[in-house]
Amino acid sequence: MTEQAIIAQDAIDRFVALLGPKGVITDADDIAPWVSDWRGRYHGAARAILSPATTREVADCVALAAELGIALVPQGGNTSMVGGATPPADGSALILSLRRMNQIRNLSADDNLAVCEAGVILSNLHDAAEAAGRRFPLSLGAKGSATIGGLVSTNAGGTQVLRHGTMRALVEGIEAVLPDGSIFDGLDALKKDNRGYDIKQLLIGAEGTLGVITAAALRLVPAIAARAVGWVSVQTPADALALLRLVEGELGDSVEGFEVIADDGLGHVLSHIPGTRCPIETRTPWHVLIEVDHGDMREPGPTERLEGALGLALERGIAIDAAIAASEAQAEAFWRIRESLSESEKAQGPALQYDISVPVPRMPAFMLEAAAAAEAAFPGTTASSFGHLGDGNVHFHVRAPRGTSDGPAWIAAQGQAINAFVHDAVVAAGGSISAEHGIGQMKRAELGRLASPARIHALRAIKTAFDPGGIMNPDKLIPRPDEG
Structure with a gap:
């Protein structure tokens, strides 16, 4: 069956009538970059990209799609690591792009909140928060293209989860369009709200299978007044964990980042990333990158406090060697090693x-x-x-x-x-096959094979209740009947 036979031209025309010609992309060359995932593993097809500019237009698109029985694939920056934003290969779905909805509606330093539309790029939110003396404490490698809607929909993590939690912990409210076209207005950041099921939390991490997130109220934190970044050599991962517990005990919740790196990974970076160098002379099987941040200028500062904690670790034999960055440039150089691990491994x-x-x-x-x-x-x-x-x-x-x-x-x-x-x-080991990238289509069958019957039943029941027509992001997250 051809794409044209699946989605007729008169259906496309009805979407054009809703959004205008600028709101519907039908040129194949313009669509092509958005029908494959960024890793190039999954390839789909779509007759059109719908590009609404307002929540009302999103709602109208979803309502029309429900009427016509046409599936929609919500998409932001298309940075999914698991094929979660790629349309089906048979052309049976349209892409619903949120990229035109890119406004920061409000940012309040007093309230420590930013209300962002789904298409806001993460790095733009970082810049806006910094200008207001605040920061949004979630960062990742794709911050220059990843969008807020996608980050919420996948419950994104990153290097700051230890202190601030995943996206789920940073979302104070959500606005979304449900599969029938109704608008869920939950942007008010209420600390107490006992009106039954938490719709916000159901939508976070749902990967677009229960509705389309159009905006989110996000928690901000004070800007960093001072930080210390350390590099520590240890013998084993168990020593790294012992170091973490010691540093937490000494420094409390000022520990912002704690990354463990095998020596072979460090070697790959030093061999393939120009300008990188080992932070300390001692090469041991494992290394730890630590960041300690202060939101004010209290004394002693983070460098002095980290020095004290690492001194204890050396005395107790937990650490073998350690160095603290002497400048901001050196701190960035330490972090560059961590951020280059994936790139350097590709060269292997x-x-x-x-x-x-x-x-x-x-x-x-x-x-x-x-x-x-x-x-x-x-x-x-x-x-x-x-x-x-x-x-x-x-x-x-x-x-x-x-x-x-x-x-x-x-x-x-x-x-x-x-x-x-x-x-x-x-x-x-009692773990999860997806910690922060989601399930998408890459891990859907494995989720069906390994998850408990209770989990699978609950996922399917929630999906059916929200989306009985099955129009939201088909074949993502929810295992098929033959997959568990």
Whole structure:
């Protein structure tokens, strides 16, 4: 069946009548960049991109789609890591782009709130908050293209979750269009609200399957007055966790970031990223990057306090060596190593990458045991992990044998078996196969295979209740009947 047979021209014409010619994109060349995910793993088709400019126009689009039985794929910056914003390949859905809805409606330093439309780019919110003496404490590599609607819809995380939580903890209110075209107005940031089910929390992390987020009220925090960034060498992930507990005990909630990095990952960065250098001379199997922030100029400052905590760690044998950045430029250089890990690993050859979480106390053992088990089960591969040890989320990678020239062929031959092996190990450790990237279409079948019947039943029941016509982001998140 052709795309034209699935969605007729008269249906497109009705959307044009709603939005005007600027609100509907039908040129194939203009559509092409938005029908594939940014990694190039998933490719879809769409006859048109709907681009409403207001919440009312979103509601009208969704109501018409419900009337016509046409599926919609909400899309922001199209930075999904799991194919969550890619339309179906058969052309049976239209893309609903929120990129024109890019206004910061209000930003109040007094209230520590910013009300942003779904299409606001994360870095633009960072700039606006900074200008008001505040900050939005969530950042990630795609901040220059990721949008607020997508970040809310996927419950995004990042390097600051340890202190501030995921997107779910930062959203104070939501405005959304539900699958029948009705508008849910929940932007008021109420501290107490016991009117039954929390619709806001159902929509956060729903990946666009329950409705279209059009705006969010987001919590701001004071701007950083001073920070200290340290690099610490440790022997094992268990030592890294012991270091975290010591630093937390000494410094409390001023610990903003705590990232653990294997030495082989550090080596990849130093080899492939120009201008990088090891922060300290001592090379040990594992390294820790720590950031401590103050929102005021209290004495002692963060550098002095971090020095004291790291001194204790060295005395107790938890740390082997440590250095604290002597300038802001050096602090950025430390962070550049962490932020370059994924880029540098690509230079090592093909790899399968996993965004997983396990309970924090079990994470040190998991990082070592799962890597060793994967290497034993799939000879020639190498496995390692890095990431947010303090919140139980690491990025676990299994790299193809050295010399593998055809990455797609290796993934086709080994990918399914390695995926199952890693995910089985995660579940056995009481963890989640998706810590911060979502399920999308990439992990949908694995969720169906591994999740409990109760979880699957609840997901399907909620989806059916909200979206009985099945028009919202089809084939994402919710396992199909044959998948669990």
